[in-house]
Every structure is written in C-alpha cells, then in structure tokens.
Amino acid sequence: MIAEFSVVPIGKGESLSPYVAECLRIVKSSGLVHQFTPMGTIVEGDFDVVMKTIVECHEKVKGMSNRVLTNIKIDDRSGGKDEIHRKVASVEKKLP
Secondary structure (H helix, E strand, C coil): CEEEEEEEECCCCCCCHHHHHHHHHHHHHHCCEEEEECCEEEEECCHHHHHHHHHHHHHHHHCCCCCEEEEEEEECCCCCCCHHHHHHHHHHHCCC
8 A cells, every 4th residue: 555644743833854854764664665755755565564654653743742733645556566656657658
C-alpha cells in the first residue's frame, strides 16, 4: 500500500521544519520506501508497518505540541510493488 501523510502541530508558529525533521527520522528508520515532498511524505509497504510509522510520527509531534492534525491518504492496491515509482512512470510515458 501507499500512504501520503502529514502531521501538523497546531499553534506552533509558521516554521514546521523541526517537526517534519523528527517525522522524517522515524520514516527513514522504518525501512519503508518513501518520498519526502514539500507538502507531506509518501510511504510504501505493508499496511501494519505503514500505519505504525504514521502513528509514531503523530505521537512524536504530539509530544512536542498540545494539538496535532494528521492527514492520511491511502492507496491500497493488491499485488502492487514499487507503486510510488510505477505510478509516476506510467504518467510520464503518456506525456509528449
């Protein structure tokens, strides 16, 4: 499965980079295939590992803030492998 998520502390000012960095450390240590983007992080792997990683990120930021908003989008396709790269390549092949 692929999940795109973002964890946002509420009421902590404009700069989110310290919180994002903490989450990215967790994602990297999970061993999941991932892609960091300016608006969130995409992870790919087994459902349980993906969800555990997102929960760890949520809890880490919650420990740094009184209120946290976590957004998750999931694409769960049976038999999919390397979907992060395959989906992008599929679109790029259709471009002139």
